[in-house]
Amino acid sequence: MRIPCPYCGPRDAHEFSYLGDATLRRPDPAAPDAATAFHDYVYLRDNPAGTHEELWYHGGGCRSWLVVTRNTVTHAITDARFAKERS
């Protein structure tokens, strides 16, 4: 598996560390439903068979956090961008 790093170009997945689902958002700890929201945030996952947006860290390269769009069935990567450019 090669990940097309927007800074370094296509690099072996060995250079990267995986964090997981990039669509999760840390809930507001002051909200009245914070306990439920944090349970969902910490433990529950969509875990799709197909397109998955996920966080990878290029520790063996430019040390950027990336949001990679990858198909979990075929491992085909369709997009990789800097996480800081996202939100």
Add this chain to the structure above:
Amino acid sequence: MHYSILSIIANAVTGQKLWSPAWRDAKPKPAYDVVIVGGGGHGLATAYYLAKQHGVRNVAVVEKGWIGSGNAGRNTTIIRSNYGLPGNIPFYEWSMKLWEGLEQELNYNAMVSQRGVLNLYHSDPQRDAYARRGNAMRLHGVDAELLDREQVRAMLPFLDFDNARFPIQGGLLQRRGGTARHDGVVWGYARAADRLGVDIVQNCEVTGFLREGERIVGVETTLGPIRAGKVGLAVAGNSSRLGRLAGLRLPIESHALQAFVSEGLKPLIPGVVTFGAGHFYVSQSDKGGLVFGGDIEGYNSYAQRGNLPVIEDVCEGGMALMPLIGRLRLLRSWGGLCDMSMDGSPIIDRAPVAGLYLNAGWSYGGFKATPASGWCFAHTIARDEPHPVSAAYRLDRFATGHLIDEKGVGAQPNLH
């Protein structure tokens, strides 16, 4: 036909013409009392114990491929009960006890071989942790022996005892652990369940659930709808996909785990050996090949294959433990899908949807649990209450804080 010396003789003198298929390849009926989704070891064992222990014989097992084509055929066949936490030890020990009587129970040779499981330790703190685990096991009536370096050397003289980074100081041995033949387990349960009237429906993929109000009353399949009083999911690897069809979002990520087999050797490794300083475990199959594995791939995957970095990592672990492995040629590698639950422990529970039952989250350790998983899941389905030895495997434990963090890693890849 009951398998025995008499059936062998009868067939020997009649040209092997008396054998009948071990199970019927059934077509689905319109309705059953219970439909189990997933024809792996866990699903077939559940169907068998439903029929045997609870008298629920109007049962179908539906499988999208052929039985045993998923994780039941993709593991490293290790059986053991060397766990350390209260929620785990009684369950896995019950599984071990069922393994010990499995072949007589099923009238099928599952090649259960109690050749011992040895976990090596490489430091003083690790010895302390293993001593504690061994004590916890013995308090629960499980066998465990703490071996020192010389006792290990007598068993496995070829290990790298004086490795500069990870010298072997000893190991925790469970002599009753060992291996079983994965296909034999699947076929044995299938045959035994079939003989009790269970329908095994292959090439039948579940595509949705039938509902009446809030309640699930059956499954939509590629062979048409099948109604059911209760539906049990035993589809580890794909639990999130099936769960989503039922409206559930589960505390599970799917990850691929690879396993490997070398060319055949003369008898070398007497039991199962695990490296304590990396993730590497190895045993020798009855054909002679070394069967070994290591870590999960570390990213979400539904592909039943892995990538090269993990192969390199596993082989490095093997070289650190037993340098002779470097002289062997790798014959095959394959991958299976792990239902990585968030605390690394399984879920056997009623789902929050009426009529649906969950058997999921087996992480990378489902094979050894096959008999007890079926036993407890059948109990949960038949009686609508958890079996005492699986009572800790609740789905809501993540909300209530009763996690069973045996290893404390779950799906989080950077903790492996």
